[in-house]
Amino acid sequence: IAPNNAAFHTLAADIFMGALNRAAAKNGPIRVVLPTGSTPLGLYRELIAHHAHRRDLWDRFHYVALDDYAGLAPDDRRLFSNWLARDILTPLSIPPTHRTIFNSAAPDPSAECARMDAQLDSNGIDIAVLGLGTNGHIGFNEPGSAFDARTRLIHLSADSLAANAAYWGGMDHVPPTAYTLGLGHIMRARETILLVQGPHKAEILHRMLHDPISTALPATALRQMYNVTIVADQAAMSAAE
Ligand code: F6R
Known part of the structure; x- marks a missing residue:
């Protein structure tokens, strides 16, 4: 638990x-x-500012x-892969050959999901860094997502559309569908770091820790x-203990 904003990012x-x-x-x-x-933006800034010299890693x-x-x-700047390229991957010189990303424009979404499933099945995840949605989602695994779900195409919930509207100048600019790794892949990560920051996350963090484990609240899978x-700031943790 970090006492404040700056400490949250260095702790993460x-x-x-x-x-x-x-x-x-x-x-x-x-x-x-x-x-x-x-939530992870400060972590990315911190890695670039203070840990970029670790070329061995x-x-x-x-x-x-x-x-x-x-x-x-x-090349759409709204793509998360392009967002992360700008915010962390290119600044840390991670080459495109070291990026497993969705082909957003794939003509056949089920074939695209199967391609990602095959990648994940043959090469597991060493570290999963995750954020927590105010509705308890992990990635785009919205409430109701099965814990053994594989990669799939989803329709963004009203909550997720609203949460992403701010980044792209309004709800009308938020693409309505998205790919997500399923919880089945995420749950097999060797290590997981969940980042939770801000008073608006306090209630959902409390529920994630204390509600019955259920697909109604995907984060309870953790x-x-x-x-x-779990790396949290004091504000997110206020209701959680
Ligand atoms: C983003 C993602 C989402 C976010 C979550 C928290 O790639 O998968 O699950 O991690 O919605 O978002 P913030 O950090 O904006 O509160």
């Missing part, structure tokens, strides 16, 4: 770098799921997309996982 960066160092103990690429949204870093909008051209670290 320290915990993330610890996970990256542990993952580096095995050979080969370090496969990391990263979220978009407002970044050269092995492999970004795996958590979710992304569907039906957009590859209580069935190993090696989960």
Whole structure:
């Protein structure tokens, strides 16, 4: 638990770098799921400012997309893969060959989901960094998502449309459909870091920790996982204990 905003980002960066160092103990690429949204932005700034020199880790870093909008051209700036390219991947010189992303413009969404499933089945996730939706979603696994769900195309809930409207100048500009990794893939990550910040997350964090484990609140799936670290600020934690 971090006492304030600045401490939240440095704590998240320290915990993330610890996970990256542990993952580096095995050979080969370090496969990391990263979220978009407002919560991880300070973490990304912190990694670029203070940890970019760890080329031994970044050269092995492999970004795996958590979710992304569907039906957009590859250069659309709204794509989460392009958002993360701007905010962390390009600043840390992670080459496109080290990025497993959705092909948003794929003509056949079920084939695209199967392609991602095959990637995830053969190469697991070393570290999943996640945010918490105010409705309890993880990635775009909205309430009602099965814990063993695989990659799929979803229609954004009203909550998610509203939450993303701010980034793109209104609800009309938010693409209505998106791909998401299923909880089935996410729950097999070797380590998970859940970032939760702000008073508007206090109620859902409390519910995630204390409500019955249920698909009605997808984030309760994390209580069935190993090696989960929740990084919260005091405001998010206020109602949670
Ligand atoms: C983003 C994502 C979402 C967010 C969640 C929290 O790629 O998958 O699940 O992590 O909605 O968003 P913020 O951080 O904006 O509160």
